[in-house]
Structure formats: structure tokens, C-alpha cells
Amino acid sequence: MKPIIEISGLEKIYNPTKVAVHALRGIDLTINEGEFSAIVGPSGSGKSTLLNLIGGLDSPSAGKIKIDGTDISNLSENELIEFRLRKIGFVFQAYNLIPVLTAKENVEFIMLLQNSSKQAREERAMNLLKAVGLHAEVDRRPVEMSGGQQQRVAVARALASKPAFVLADEPTANLDSASAENLLDIMEQLNRDEKITFLFSTHDARVVKRARRVVTLEDGLISTDISNAK
Amino acid sequence: MIPVVAWRNIWRNKLRSIILLFSIALGLWAGIFAISISNGLNHQRLTNIIDNQLSHIQFHHPEFRENNEVDKTIDNSESIVASIRKDPNVKGISNRTIVSGMIQSARSTKPVMVKGVKPSDEANVTALNTFMTDGNYLEDESKSKIKPILLGKALAEDLGVGVKKRVVVKFINADNEVVQELFKVKGIYQTNDSRNDVLSVYVPQNELNNLLSGEAISHELAVYLKDDSNIDAITDNWAEQFPGVKVESWKQLFPGLEYANTVSERANMLLLGIIMLALSFGIINTMLMSVLERVKEFGMLMAVGMNKTKVFSMIMLETVMLMLTALPVGLFLAWLTVSILSKTGIDFSDYAEGFNNVGVEAVVYPLLSYDYYPKIILLVIFAAIISAIYPAVKAIRHNPAEAIRKL
Numbered sequence: 089m090k091p092i093i094e095i096s097g098l099e100k101i102y103n104p105t106k107v108a109v110h111a112l113r114g115i116d117l118t119i120n121e122g123e124f125s126a127i128v129g130p131s132g133s134g135k136s137t138l139l140n141l142i143g144g145l146d147s148p149s150a151g152k153i154k155i156d157g158t159d160i161s162n163l164s165e166n167e168l169i170e171f172r173l174r175k176i177g178f179v180f181q182a183y184n185l186i187p188v189l190t191a192k193e194n195v196e197f198i199m200l201l202q203n204s205s206k207q208a209r210e211e212r213a214m215n216l217l218k219a220v221g222l223h224a225e226v227d228r229r230p231v232e233m234s235g236g237q238q239q240r241v242a243v244a245r246a247l248a249s250k251p252a253f254v255l256a257d258e259p260t261a262n263l264d265s266a267s268a269e270n271l272l273d274i275m276e277q278l279n280r281d282e283k284i285t286f287l288f289s290t291h292d293a294r295v296v297k298r299a300r301r302v303v304t305l306e307d308g309l310i311s312t313d314i315s316n317a318k
Numbered sequence: 319m320i321p322v323v324a325w326r327n328i329w330r331n332k333l334r335s336i337i338l339l340f341s342i343a344l345g346l347w348a349g350i351f352a353i354s355i356s357n358g359l360n361h362q363r364l365t366n367i368i369d370n371q372l373s374h375i376q377f378h379h380p381e382f383r384e385n386n387e388v389d390k391t392i393d394n395s396e397s398i399v400a401s402i403r404k405d406p407n408v409k410g411i412s413n414r415t416i417v418s419g420m421i422q423s424a425r426s427t428k429p430v431m432v433k434g435v436k437p438s439d440e441a442n443v444t445a446l447n448t449f450m451t452d453g454n455y456l457e458d459e460s461k462s463k464i465k466p467i468l469l470g471k472a473l474a475e476d477l478g479v480g481v482k483k484r485v486v487v488k489f490i491n492a493d494n495e496v497v498q499e500l501f502k503v504k505g506i507y508q509t510n511d512s513r514n515d516v517l518s519v520y521v522p523q524n525e526l527n528n529l530l531s532g533e534a535i536s537h538e539l540a541v542y543l544k545d546d547s548n549i550d551a552i553t554d555n556w557a558e559q560f561p562g563v564k565v566e567s568w569k570q571l572f573p574g575l576e577y578a579n580t581v582s583e584r585a586n587m588l589l590l591g592i593i594m595l596a597l598s599f600g601i602i603n604t605m606l607m608s609v610l611e612r613v614k615e616f617g618m619l620m621a622v623g624m625n626k627t628k629v630f631s632m633i634m635l636e637t638v639m640l641m642l643t644a645l646p647v648g649l650f651l652a653w654l655t656v657s658i659l660s661k662t663g664i665d666f667s668d669y670a671e672g673f674n675n676v677g678v679e680a681v682v683y684p685l686l687s688y689d690y691y692p693k694i695i696l697l698v699i700f701a702a703i704i705s706a707i708y709p710a711v712k713a714i715r716h717n718p719a720e721a722i723r724k725l
Contacts (some may be wrong), residue, residue, distance in 0.1 A: 111496060145621055145719035166625060173623025184618040188326035193319065200319050201623050249623070 089120035091154075092253050092285050093142060098151035100308075102139050111137040112150070112263045113308040119253070119287055126288040126296055128306035136257070138305065139289045143176055143255050144168045152232070156252040173201055177246030183238040183260035185230040191217060191241045192226040192251035198248040220274050236267025240274060253285035260292045272298050319626065324635040328643075330456025331608070336500045338604045339644045342597055346648025347655070349593040350694065352487050353586040354684035355664070360582050361685050362510075362678045364575055370509045371518075372568045373412070373540035375553055380564045382537055385419050388492050388530055395536035401559075407543050407552055414538040415526045419489030421469075421519060422523045425478035430519045432487060434526030443542045446507060446520065453505030456522055465525045468502035474506045480719025481506060485573075487519070499529055510649035513676045550670070554600040590694065594701040604635050605637050605709035616713050617721020626714040633713050637706030638699065645698050647689065 098115040101108050103279045112134045119125055129135045141153060142144040144160050152161050155175055163171060172178075185194045195213040204212075211315050217226050220240040239259060256275075260268035276298060278284045288295050296302055306313040326333050326694045363593070368374060377398060379390035392398065395413060402411050415434035437456035441447040447455040451471055460466055469487065479485055483503050491497045501521065509515055528533055541548065549567050557565040609616075612650050616629055663681040666673060670680035 121719055140719040143621070143719075145717075169620065169623055169625045172621065174503065178618075180618065182614070184614065184722065186615065186619075188323060188330060189319075193322075197319060197323075198622055201628070245622075 089122065091118050092156055093117070093119035093122075093150075093287070094123050094153050094223065095142070098138075098141065099149045100134070100141060100146070101149040106147065112141070112148075115308075115310060117303065117310065118172060119285065121285055122279065123284045123301055124276065124299055125301040125303065126290050126299035127303045127305060128296055129288060129311075132306040132307075134308040135289050135305050137308075138157055139255060139257055139287075143178065144172050146267040165202050173198070173249060175252045176253040177249060177251035179242045179246050179254060180240070181241050181261045183230065183235070183242055183262070185238055185245070187230050189224055190227045190229055191233070191237075191244075194230070194241055195244045195248050198245055199284045202249055202269075209270075212248060213244070216247055217241070219278065220244045221270075234267065235263050239263060239267070239271050243275060243278075245273070253287060254287045256286060256290075257290070258274065259288065260289055260290070260295055265294075268292070270295055271276070274293040321635060321639075322633055323644055324632050325639055327391060327608070327612075327632075327636050328640055334604060335640065338600060338640065339647070341600055342641060342644035343648035345593050345649060346694070346698070347643065347651040349590040349721045350648070350652035350686060350690070351655055351684065352589060354643040354652070354660075354691065355682060356582060356586055356589075357687070358660070358683045358685040359554060359678055360579060362682065363577065367575065368508045368546075368568055369542075369570070370444050370446075370449070370511065371514055373671075374543045374546050374573060375541040375556065375565060375567050377539035377541075377556075377560070377563045377565055378537065383564075386484060386537075388417055388490065388537075391535040392538055392539065394562075395539060396534070398560055398563070399539060402539070402541060402556070405544065405552075407548070409542045409544045410439065411542070412436065412439045412443040412517045412521065412540045413438075413536050414501055414540060415523050415530065415535055416537045417489045417526070417530060419487055421473070421477065422486040422488065423477035423479045423483070426476060428476055428516075430473070430487070431490060431522050431627045432516055434523035436523050436681040440520070443540050446509075447615060449507040449509050450505045451508045453503065454522060455505055458522075460494050460500065460525070461524055462504075464500060464502040465521060468507055468520040469500035469503055469537065470512075470518060471506050471508040472512050472516040473519070476516065479503055487521075489529075491529060492535075497529050510669075510674055510679045568569060572718035587693065587697075590649055590697060594697055601705040602708055603640070605633065605706060606712065608636070609633060609709045611714045612713075613716055613721050617716055617718040620714075620716075620718040621722060628712050630710045633710035634703065634706040637709070641698050641705075645695065649694070652686070656684045656686045666679050 095115055095117040098112055100112040101110050103109060115138060127135055127138060141148050148161055152159055158171065160171060161169065186197060189197060192213045195216055196209040199209040199212060214223070214226065217223055220243055222237060222240055222244070224235060225233060228305040233241070260271060263271060272294060276287055279286055288299065290296065303310055319501055379392055382390035399411055399413055402408055412435055417432050419430055419432050421430045423515055436458060438458050441455070456466055456468060464484070467487070474480065477485060481503050485501050485503060487501055488496060488498045509517070526534060543552065553565055553567040618630055620626065622691045660683050665681050667680045675679045
């Protein structure tokens with residue numbers, strides 16, 4: 089299996105010159121292509137920090153992060169933005185869609201930032217929305233959709249840029265059971281059929297139950313890393 | 319799609335945007351309307367001075383205007399008049415004899431400028447005959463035994479005289495002798511400039527010439543053009559054609575008038591600039607509110623790969639779009655108001671005396687030349703760009719990881 093995320097000796101210290109907070113104390117982790125993994129842990133365990141570092145939203149104090157073969161630890165801010173656009177798909181807890189755009193436009197927006205042609209954008213957006221079961225809702229704005237539907241648009245948007253992997257931060261936290269199960273079904277199917285790599289940060293037992301690998305963080309360190317082949 | 323997002327973002331909070339839009343439009347309208355009134359006043363003041371006193375171009379002896387000396391006359395004035403009359407640009411020419419003197423009534427004595435004119439020619443240049451409030455205008459061939467004189471209303475009141483009353487005019491003739499002559503008030507005029515009315519008295523030129531030297535002398539030729547757009551070229555041309563006399567346009571005769579116009583134009587733009595500055599604070603406030611409400615969204619946009627330049631541009635675009643939406647509304651309101659009021663005028667009759675003291679009529683006709691519109695549009699775009707910078711900078715300063723987690 090090709091490694092997509094390679095982390096070695098990762099440390100993150102907040103306020104290093106004042107009261108230093110060691111959020112991560114040396115993480116070594118590899119996520120391979122096609123994995124459906126979850127990072128779990130109590131509040132303050134370093135979950136969000138790890139996710140921010142993997143997503144290129146923050147820079148490490150020490151250690152290295154390689155994404156799809158590129159060391160992102162030393163990229164400039166603009167290079168990181170470009171890297172995120174090309175390599176990482178994000179799904180956020182609160183959906184975070186652009187409220188003034190329709191479902192289709194939200195998905196297209198990422199491809200627009202990648203300078204894709206109009207035809208390519210429209211075609212891929214329609215295909216992705218169909219894949220997440222929203223072909224009938226393409227012209228609806230977020231406010232006209234349920235939470236579950238919005239999160240499915242967010243998944244379609246995350247996949248629009250053909251990323252190396254999808255980083256999903258508490259994707260089911262704001263959803264009712266049925267919507268959460270439905271979303272997880274879709275993600276599982278995409279993972280199985282399209283070999284798309286998903287990495288979750290979650291508290292949700294439903295996500296943990298579905299994940300084929302569960303990495304537990306405690307006090308900035310990996311305490312357990314359990315794989316259960318399904 | 320970014321312009322589409324920017325445009326739709328404007329309408330996320332419709333009420334707020336509409337209030338801001340109307341405040342910009344009303345600010346623009348108020349600024350433009352104030353400018354048009356100022357322009358109208360200026361234009362009227364200038365037109366009144368040209369139409370009722372100066373005319374467009376004047377001819378003098380090169381030294382006459384220094385001290386108004388009687389012997390500084392225009393040589394060959396009749397041939398110059400005849401030549402100028404043939405020019406197709408000329409509407410009228412008035413040949414004037416001018417002398418400083420004193421006018422005396424039973425009540426008081428006042429300094430005056432006695433202007434000897436040919437009544438029909440003067441009527442073609444200053445339309446003095448249309449300003450008569452009492453009595454009659456001068457006649458080319460007077461039948462009266464006592465010489466007729468026209469007084470301004472303000473002067474007549476100061477002297478305590480009316481039509482058919484007699485006044486004595488004193489001045490020094492070409493031989494440096496004091497001449498004292500009895501005149502009968504034939505008519506009383508009132509122009510829009512009370513300062514002129516109190517100073518200028520009009521008598522037939524031949525009568526004044528007889529008293530001054532007995533010869534057909536001339537101190538001033540005043541020319542009124544049909545179209546003054548080429549006034550500078552015409553003035554230069556005549557100056558070359560008649561080398562012995564000084565030919566000057568109103569701009570050269572009274573440079574202050576031209577200067578006042580320039581100052582007024584700059585003051586108008588400054589006024590609009592101040593209005594736009596005040597509006598800019600409103601725009602900054604509104605855009606800042608809009609940006610702070612969307613911190614999470616900007617965090618998401620930057621997280622998914624929208625670079626800071628694009629986020630910055632989007633905020634700039636939103637502000638410029640908002641301003642450009644308000645711009646046509648403000649311009650249309652201003653154009654409509656100015657178009658209507660430039661025909662009907664704004665009546666300030668209750669303050670007529672004050673207006674006449676500064677040489678304008680009590681009915682003001684707002685005026686806005688089309689030259690102003692591009693300047694206003696540029697000013698609005700400039701104000702929009704300046705107003706957008708701070709909110710846009712604020713939007714891109716956030717760390718995406720923190721911004722996404724904002725409530």
C-alpha cells in the first residue's frame with residue numbers, strides 16, 4: 089500500500105516562550121492509501137492539533153509530515169494553501185458550505201480555484217452530487233437543505249479537487265442518527281469503490297465502529313493504534 | 319464565480335445593504351445637488367456681470383483703465399466699431415464715454431461713474447432697457463431740453479430722487495476744468511447687482527462728449543458675442559487687427575471672476591470628497607460587520623485552498639459593487655433634481671436683497687455640467703477601494719484553523 093500520510097517525531101508546542109503547552113509530544117504515524125481511519129481521544133489529547141498539522145493549517149514545532157511524498161513541514165503559507173487545494177479534501181463538523189451558493193456551485197467552487205474548465209466543473213460536480221445522493225438538490229442553497237444533506241454536499245466538495253485523502257473533523261457531530269449513518273454509508277462506499285482515503289477525527293462511536301483503523305491519542309501521544317480488517 | 323459570490327454576499331443581509339445603499343445614494347445626491355446650486359450661483363453671477371456690465375470683450379486706450387483719465391481715448395473708434403459690427407460672431411457693440419464724477423441731489427452727493435452710451439447700441443450689449451423699474455429708457459434722439467439721465471434704483475433712493483427729478487452731475491473735462499451740469503432723471507433701472515446700480519449712471523454719449531471735449535470721443539467699446547466659446551481666439555485676433563488699442567476679454571478684465579470659478583470648482587470637489595469620506599466610515603463599519611460575521615467562512619475558504627489574495631479581492635469587490643450599485647441611484651436622483659430645478663429654479667425671493675448684493679438673482683437655477691459625472695464616478699470608486707481595504711485586511715488576518723472553530 090502506498091503511504092499517503094507519513095508523520096515522524098511530530099511535536100507541537102504552543103506559547104514556547106511563555107507557559108509552554110505540549111499539545112503533541114512526538115507522534116509517529118503512517119496512513120496508507122485507501123484507509124478508513126479514525127483518530128479518537130478525549131478533549132485536550134491533541135486530536136485537533138494533529139488534524140490541523142496533517143491538514144497543513146498549522147506548522148509543527150518539530151518533526152516531519154509528508155503528504156503524498158511531499159514534506160509540508162517547511163512549505164510557505166502560500167505553498168500550503170496551494171497544497172491544500174490540490175491534495176487535501178476537508179469535511180468540517182459544521183458543514184461550512186458557502187451559504188450564498190447552491191449545492192452544485194459549492195462543489196464547483198473548489199474546482200474553480202483550481203482553474204478547471206466550466207464543462208469539467210459542471211460534469212464532476214453533478215457526478216459527485218449524484219454519488220452522495222443529492223442529484224435532485226443540486227440547485228438548493230445550504231439553508232434549504234437538512235444538516236445531513238449539507239454534510240453530503242461537503243463530502244462532494246471535499247472530493248471535487250481529487251485530493252490525496254479526505255480529512256473529516258467530527259463530520260457526524262451535528263447530525264441525527266439516520267443522517268449520520270447515511271453519511272457514513274456514503275463515505276464507506278466511496279472508500280470501497282473509489283479507494284478514497286478517509287481520516288476522521290471523532291468522538292462519535294458510530295464512526296469508530298465503522299473505522300477499520302482507530303488511533304487513540306492521550307496527552308499528545310498515541311496510546312493505541314488498532315486495526316480491524318473488515 | 320467570485321464576482322457572483324461577492325454579489326450574493328452583498329444581499330445576505332438585505333436590510334443592512336439597502337440602508338447603506340440608500341445612504342450612499344442620498345449622500346451622493348446631496349453632494350451633487352449642493353455642487354449644482356453652487357455652480358448655478360456662480361454661473362448666474364458670471365453671466366449677470368457679463369450680460370449687464372462687462373460684455374465679453376472690451377477695447378480701451380492702453381492706459382485708460384489705470385486711472386480712467388478723460389484724455390485716454392480710443393483712436394478711430396468709429397472705424398473699429400464699423401469693422402467689428404461686420405464680424406458674424408458679434409451680437410452687439412456699445413461705444414461708451416466714461417468719466418468719474420459726483421452726482422448731487424437736494425439730499426446728498428454720491429460718487430458715480432458716468433457712462434455716455436448710444437441707447438440702442440447699449441441695449442444690444444447690456445440689455446439695460448429691460449431693467450427699467452420706473453420712467454423710460456434713453457432715446458437715441460433726445461427731445462428734452464434738459465439732458466436725460468438713468469439712475470440705479472439704489473442710487474436714486476440714496477439721493478432721494480425719482481423720475482423727472484433733477485440732479486447735478488460734476489466731473490472734470492478734457493481741459494481739466496470742473497464741469498457741472500443739470501440732468502433730469504428719465505428712468506430708474508435695477509439690475510441683479512446692486513453694487514453696480516449704486517455706481518453707474520447712464521447719459522446719452524453725444525451729450526457727455528459735448529460736456530467733456532466737444533468731440534466724438536470714446537473710452538470703451540464693449541462687445542457682446544453670439545457665442546463665447548471661442549472668446550480667447552477672437553480676442554487675440556482683434557488684438558492683432560487693432561494694434562493701437564488694448565483688447566481684453568472678461569477673463570483679462572476681471573481675472574478674479576475666472577479665478578473664483580476655479581476656486582469654486584475645487585471647493586465643490588472638496589465638498590463631495592468630504593461627503594464621500596463621511597460615507598466611507600459608514601461603509602467601513604458595515605463591511606467590517608459583514609466580515610466579522612463571516613470569520614468562520616473565510617477560515618473555511620482559506621482552509622480549502624482559496625488564497626489570501628482572492629479572499630482580499632472578494633471583499634474589495636463586494637464593497638466596490640455596493641458602491642457602484644448606489645452610484646447610479648444617486649446620480650439618477652441628482653440628475654433628475656438638477657434637470658427639473660434647472661428649468662423651474664429655486665425661489666429665494668425672501669432673501670432677494672442679500673442675493674442682489676452679491677450680484678445674483680433670487681431665483682437660483684442649479685447647474686451641473688456633464689464634466690462632473692466622470693469625476694464623481696472616479697471619486698466614488700476611489701472611496702469604495704479605500705473603504706474596503708481595512709475590512710479586507712481584517713478578513714485575511716485570521717488563521718484558518720482558529721477561524722473554522724469560531725462560533
